[in-house]
Amino acid sequence: MRIKTSIIFLSIIFVIIFFIFYKGLQNPNIYTPSVNIKKNIPSFEAKIFGTNNTISSKEIFKENKFYLMNVWASWCVPCQEEHVFLINLSKEENLKIIGLNYKDNIKKAQIFLNERKNPYEIIISDPNGIIAIEWGAYGVPETFLISNKKVIKKIIGPLNRNSALEIERLIQ
Amino acid sequence: MASLIGYYSLIFGSCISFFIIFFSVKNFRDSLIFDTKIVNFTFLQFIFVIVSFLGLIISFVNSDFSNETVFNHSHSTKPIFYKISGTWGNHEGSLLLWLLVLTLFILLFLLKSKEQNKQYKILTLLIQQIIISGFFIFLIKTSNPFNYIFPVPEEGMGLNPILQDPALAIHPPILYLGYVGSSIIFSSALAATSLNYISIEWAKHIKQWVLISWIFLTLGILLGSIWAYYELGWGGFWFWDPVENVSLMPWLALTALLHCILVLERKLVLTSWVVILSIATFTLSMCGTFLVRSGILNSVHTFANDPKRGLFILIFLFCLIFLSLFIFIFFHKVEKKSIRNFFWLSKETSILINNWFMMYFLSVVLVGTTYPIFLEVISSDKISVGPPFYNKLIIPFLIPFLFTMAIGPKLKWIKSDLQSKTYLILFLIISFLLSVFIIKNITTSFLMNSVLLTSAFYLFFITLRDFFNKKTKNLSQNISHFGFSLLILSILFNNIFSTEVITNLKIGETYQSKNLNIYFESIDQKDKQNFKSIKGTFNIESNNGDIETLKPELRLYNQPNIVTSEADIKTNLLKDRFLTMNLVPNQEYFNIRYQIKPFMIWIWLSVLLICLGGITSLFKKKYED
Amino acid sequence: MKLYKYLIIIFIIFNFNLPNAQSEKLQSKITKNLRCLICQGQSVYDSDSEFANSVKVLVEKKINNGESEKQIYGYLEDKYGEWILYDPEFKKNTYFLWLLPILMFFIGGAIIFRLFNIKKN
Numbered sequence: 001m002r003i004k005t006s007i008i009f010l011s012i013i014f015v016i017i018f019f020i021f022y023k024g025l026q027n028p029n030i031y032t033p034s035v036n037i038k039k040n041i042p043s044f045e046a047k048i049f050g051t052n053n054t055i056s057s058k059e060i061f062k063e064n065k066f067y068l069m070n071v072w073a074s075w076c077v078p079c080q081e082e083h084v085f086l087i088n089l090s091k092e093e094n095l096k097i098i099g100l101n102y103k104d105n106i107k108k109a110q111i112f113l114n115e116r117k118n119p120y121e122i123i124i125s126d127p128n129g130i131i132a133i134e135w136g137a138y139g140v141p142e143t144f145l146i147s148n149k150k151v152i153k154k155i156i157g158p159l160n161r162n163s164a165l166e167i168e169r170l171i172q
Numbered sequence: 173m174a175s176l177i178g179y180y181s182l183i184f185g186s187c188i189s190f191f192i193i194f195f196s197v198k199n200f201r202d203s204l205i206f207d208t209k210i211v212n213f214t215f216l217q218f219i220f221v222i223v224s225f226l227g228l229i230i231s232f233v234n235s236d237f238s239n240e241t242v243f244n245h246s247h248s249t250k251p252i253f254y255k256i257s258g259t260w261g262n263h264e265g266s267l268l269l270w271l272l273v274l275t276l277f278i279l280l281f282l283l284k285s286k287e288q289n290k291q292y293k294i295l296t297l298l299i300q301q302i303i304i305s306g307f308f309i310f311l312i313k314t315s316n317p318f319n320y321i322f323p324v325p326e327e328g329m330g331l332n333p334i335l336q337d338p339a340l341a342i343h344p345p346i347l348y349l350g351y352v353g354s355s356i357i358f359s360s361a362l363a364a365t366s367l368n369y370i371s372i373e374w375a376k377h378i379k380q381w382v383l384i385s386w387i388f389l390t391l392g393i394l395l396g397s398i399w400a401y402y403e404l405g406w407g408g409f410w411f412w413d414p415v416e417n418v419s420l421m422p423w424l425a426l427t428a429l430l431h432c433i434l435v436l437e438r439k440l441v442l443t444s445w446v447v448i449l450s451i452a453t454f455t456l457s458m459c460g461t462f463l464v465r466s467g468i469l470n471s472v473h474t475f476a477n478d479p480k481r482g483l484f485i486l487i488f489l490f491c492l493i494f495l496s497l498f499i500f501i502f503f504h505k506v507e508k509k510s511i512r513n514f515f516w517l518s519k520e521t522s523i524l525i526n527n528w529f530m531m532y533f534l535s536v537v538l539v540g541t542t543y544p545i546f547l548e549v550i551s552s553d554k555i556s557v558g559p560p561f562y563n564k565l566i567i568p569f570l571i572p573f574l575f576t577m578a579i580g581p582k583l584k585w586i587k588s589d590l591q592s593k594t595y596l597i598l599f600l601i602i603s604f605l606l607s608v609f610i611i612k613n614i615t616t617s618f619l620m621n622s623v624l625l626t627s628a629f630y631l632f633f634i635t636l637r638d639f640f641n642k643k644t645k646n647l648s649q650n651i652s653h654f655g656f657s658l659l660i661l662s663i664l665f666n667n668i669f670s671t672e673v674i675t676n677l678k679i680g681e682t683y684q685s686k687n688l689n690i691y692f693e694s695i696d697q698k699d700k701q702n703f704k705s706i707k708g709t710f711n712i713e714s715n716n717g718d719i720e721t722l723k724p725e726l727r728l729y730n731q732p733n734i735v736t737s738e739a740d741i742k743t744n745l746l747k748d749r750f751l752t753m754n755l756v757p758n759q760e761y762f763n764i765r766y767q768i769k770p771f772m773i774w775i776w777l778s779v780l781l782i783c784l785g786g787i788t789s790l791f792k793k794k795y796e797d
Numbered sequence: 798m799k800l801y802k803y804l805i806i807i808f809i810i811f812n813f814n815l816p817n818a819q820s821e822k823l824q825s826k827i828t829k830n831l832r833c834l835i836c837q838g839q840s841v842y843d844s845d846s847e848f849a850n851s852v853k854v855l856v857e858k859k860i861n862n863g864e865s866e867k868q869i870y871g872y873l874e875d876k877y878g879e880w881i882l883y884d885p886e887f888k889k890n891t892y893f894l895w896l897l898p899i900l901m902f903f904i905g906g907a908i909i910f911r912l913f914n915i916k917k918n
Contacts, residue, residue, distance in 0.1 A: 007501055011494075018490050024468045024545045025479045025486070075757065103847055105758040129851025130858065136876040138834040138848045406843035413838050524912070528905040535901040543894045553890050556832050558840070558883025565898055672825075737845075754845050763845070 041149050042134040049101055049123035050110065060098060060122055066171040067146040068097045070120070071132055073104040074112035076140040082158035083116050089164060090119035095171050099123040102132055102140050145170060175239045178227020179318035182268075185220030185275075186308035188213055189301055196294045196301075206290040210297065211282050217304075218275040225272050228317050229259045237328050240319035241265060247330035249702040257341030263465060263481075264317035266344055271307050273345075273352040274300070281356050281381070288377065295363030296356075302495070303355055306488045314481050333703065333729045333736050339399040347392030347419060351457040353385025354422055357429070361450030362496055366503045370443045375436035380790060382433055386426050387786040393419050394779045405737045407672075407750045407767045409775065412562045414469040417541045418460030421534055425453040428530040431523045441520065444506055445527070451496040456538075458489045468545060522580025529573045536565045567624065574627035574660065577653055578634045581646065595637070603629035614668060625664055631657035648792060652785025658778035662771040669770045678761040689713045690766060704728040708753050708762065722751040722766075748772035802906060827856050827869055830883045840883065 043057045061067055070086060072079040090097050099120035101109050106125075126132055135144060136154075145153040145167055153170060155163050192213045199207040228241070232255045237243045245262040246255055260269045278300045285293055311317070360378055364370050396419065397409040410416060429449040432442050463469050466482020540557045548554050579596070607625035614621060635654035673690070675683045683690040693709040706726040713719045725738040739752040750767040825842060831852060833844035841849045841856075852873070859869050873881050885891045 003501055007497075010497060014490065014493055014497075018486065020546055020549050021462075021468070021486055022483070023549045025466055025482045027468075027548060103757070103851070108758075128854045129847060130855050133851055133855050133873075133876060138877070140847075406839075408843070411838070524909055528902075528909055531905055532898060532902045536898040539894060539897045543891075547890060547894075551890060553879065555879045555885050555891065556881070556883050557885055557894065558830070558832070560830060560884035561894075565895075569902075757847075 039151055041144075041146055041151060044131055044134050046100075046124035046126065046131055049099070049125050050106060055122070055124065060124075061146065061149055063096070064148075066095045068095055068167065069100060069135070069144040069146060070097060071100045071102050071126075071135070071137050071140050071142045073102045073140050074108040075104065076102075078158035079141045080112075080116070082141055082143075082160070083119070085159040085161075085164040086119040087117050089167060092168065092171060095167075096121045100131060100135075101125050103127060103129050174227045174230035174234065175236060175242075175318045175320070176227075178224045178231070179316075181220045181224040181227060182308075182312065182318070185217050185224060185271075186305070186312065188217040188220060189305045189308065192217065192301055193298065196298055200291060200294045204290065206293060210294070211279075214275070214279050214282055214297070218272075218279050221268075221272050221275045225259075225268050228265055228268060229256055232256060232259045235328065237326070238320055238322070238324040239317075240321045241317045243321060243325055243328050245330075246328040247702065248327060250330070250336070251701060253338075254336045254341065258335075260344050261335050261341075264311070264315045266348075267307065267311050267315050268317050269345060269348055270352065271304065271311065273348050274304050274307060274355060277352050277356050278304070278359075281360075284380075285377070289367070289369065292360075292363050292367055292369050295366055296359045299359035299362050299495075300355065303359070303492070306491075310481075310484050310488065314478075314484055330729075333727065333734055334403060337399055337403050339395050339402065343392060343395040343399060346388055346395055350385050350387075350389025350392050350426075351422065351454075351461075353381060353388060354426060354453040354457050356381050357385060357450045358454035358496070361447050362499045365447050366499055368503070368505055370447060370504075372437055372440055375433050375446070379433050379437060382426065382430050383786050383790045386423075386430055387783050387790070389419070389423050389426060390779060390783050390786070393423060394776065394783075398776060401772070402739070402741065405739050405752045407670075407739070407752075407769060412540070412557075412559045414541050415464050417537045418463055421460060421537050421541075422453050422456040424530050424534040424537070425449055425456055428527045428534075429453060431526050431530075435520050435523050439520070444504060447500060447504060451500065455489070455493055455496070458485070458492060462486055462489055463541070469541075519581065522576055525576050525580065529569060529576070532569060533566060536562060540565075567620070570660065571623055571627045574624075574631045574657070577656065578627075578631040581649060581653070582634075596634070599633045599637070600626075600630055603627075603633060611668060621664070621668065625661075628657055628660040628664060632661060648785045648789035650785070651788055652782045655778045655781030655783075655785060658774060658781060662774035662778055665771045666769055666775065670767060672765065672767045674763070674765050676756065676759075676761045677764050681761075683764070687715055688766075690764065692762075692764070700727075702729065704730075710751060710753075710764070712749070712751075712766065720749060722749060724751045724753040726753065726755060743773050745773060746770060823860055823866065824853070824857050827860075827866055828853055830870070831856075831873065832881050832883055834877065834881060 041057065041061060045054050045056045047053065048055050068086075068089060072083075086097060089095060097119050099122070101123055103126065124131070132138075132142075135142075137144075139156070141158050143155040143159060143163075144151050145155075153167070159167075192210060195207060195210050195213065199210060228239075230236075231239045231242050232246055233252060235242065235246060235248045235255070237246075241262060241264045245265075246258050250258065259265045278297060281300075282293060282297065357378060360374075360381070361370075364374050393416075396416065400411070401407070401409040429446065432446045432449060435442055436446055462482060462485040465478075466485060467479060468482060540561050544555055544557055582596075604622075604626045606629055607622045611618065611621050611625065631653065635650055635657060638650050639654065671687075673683065673685065673688070675690070677683060677690070677692040679692055679695055681692050689712070691711045691713070693711055696705075696707045696709070698705045698707070704727070706728070707723050708725075710722050710724070711719055712722060720742060722740040722742060724740045727736045727738060729736070735755065737752050737754050739750055741751075742749040747768055747770040750769055752765045754763040754765070756763050828842040828849075829840050831841040833839045833841050833846055833849045833852075835846055835848050836844045839849075841852045856869060859872070864872075870882055879885070885894055887895055
């Protein structure tokens, strides 16, 4: 009897472990923190790009429009690819694009914008990357869609056709 | 061409399994004499695998990019030593190495077990063949090292430059010798269980295999840590990274098994536990292989993230587990209870306690490594389990563990009282005073540190005294335990007394503090075989006027496009000086990190000492009995 | 045997503070406990990536602001989730993580204890 119960007991345990590992295999391994969706945007103060003046988040996000906050840098290769989509989106009436220039060299960033056009209403500087952390970003590029001072969508990595279309859909 | 030969050799080798199994089963029932044909076929299988392996090596050396594996992991400008070691530095090649060692070891086992029972040999071989066939199928179906690509690319994708290091080149072969050794123990234990052959004679026979496996596993782990220290540039050698844990778990089980075998070779006790440990060791090795190669865990050095491969290993692993459970439950006969006559203060007690603690440490590492997987599947929470967890759970338990190691072997085999207690207590007092004196200026966690240090010193002094005591019989145990105490002491001193300076310097600048000056003298740029080298020269002056010159290097590789930072490390018996330099983007200065790490070399030496104890035991066997 | 158990319990009760390098500042301690999110298995302390450097600056700033270790961990956990902390907190979802090994320890002790009790009787 004891043998039978121990067999059943052990078999069940191992079968459960097997299934857990099996399911574990299916999970993607790239971590995308989803903690920031539907959260309020952080309040912060930052220097306006290319000047010594500071601006607060209150002032940046004061209007009742949709905002797109884009973390970018001149040294970031995928940012170059997504720039086209940003230019297109900047034409939308009820969307304002804010740029967060992440750990960048000001001259190189300006050259970047001169070469590719500037889709940003306002650009703020983040030389230390601290403001990006406030937003829960950890790399470049990352983009946040904001409405009513809340983050409603977060895109990690460069924008592409699909994500750009989805943004357009969401701002209607 | 070499790849073609390699491929067909692999196929032929897998076919030999049928012959081996056929003749083995036939011989099992038939005559009383062991059929030498079986050994011949085992030998033939080994030859096929080694030819296949050589075929892969030659493809790498010739930079034959029509072979997909070579294309993915090599480059024509790679130095030849690393072309060769690149053979096993990838998923497919390393599996071929596994197969090579598997077939080699079973051959050696058969050759060295001539006096053993025929049925036992055949069953061991059969179970081992199950494992070997599994690997053959896995290799040929999902991880073929000889895939042909057309059109043939001009150049390969290159090997990660971090892997181009001597220690890392020999780390896999040594480690696999340890893992595969544990497969022999696994097969042998299951075979012996089925035949009710678990006995003192079996323990004596399997002991050498346990020792060999254990020695190589220890060395393999040591090499991995040495590589991490010298190559990865952060000055640490153990990070409780999943891949490291995965090699530590079989080691813990194997060490526990080794101690149990030491009991079993004299007395017929603990038989069930020995079988369970034998099963567990290899299961943990395979489980580790699964965790590392399936992409289920996020780590510094995962191989390939292919869930299909992961699924195969998972199924294979659980088949092995169910097979062993089946054999254990249905065939194992527990020894008669009357034989079990332990007494309180006997040597067997201390070995039991050793096992108790080993199993605890094993469960800490196992739970810590696999819990995030379970949690994520069940609740979609993703957590990290890192060094703080392991430190908190392991360090406090090291204290009683060290004390037991010191006192345990002193207790005689059967029933004894503690004689001549005086030196035992004397050493304890000395250890305590010494520890308190050494760390009297340290304010953080004084109590924990002092007790830990006391226990480590205690073991140190006792084993040292035993070494010089003519009455000591067990030299190998003495050496290994002494090595272990030295390891703990070195790690403690290293942790407590390491210092570090992080600063930014331009060429010509000097960093000054009250203990040292670091002068950034110059930079030297050179073009090397497959990278561009930027070497900085730093002069470091310490308080007593000694000047040491260190030259850390930055390497800009072209294939793949990576920048690595090579630390310059000056080692002497007392401490290591460790200097790294890093580029800071958009700036003219470099980020410098200078560490002084005391007793680093003793950490490596102590692990070598532990191995030496095992080697001594291996050779002493010939003179015993 | 009981002596061992008591000794162990006593030591567990004490703080699990570990041997630290004497010159280690609070910043080092904290950043060693944080995972670099864009690296494969490195702490923020050991990593040189952009993200790691930003976090180091942030931690330094917060320390200078007088924030405690716990507050800093809490802030980062709020932004990035538990994944960034290497020291799993003792929460509902980690009870088993911390308690399973301890449980194994006591089970092992109980087995051995029983072995000897059989002998005594």
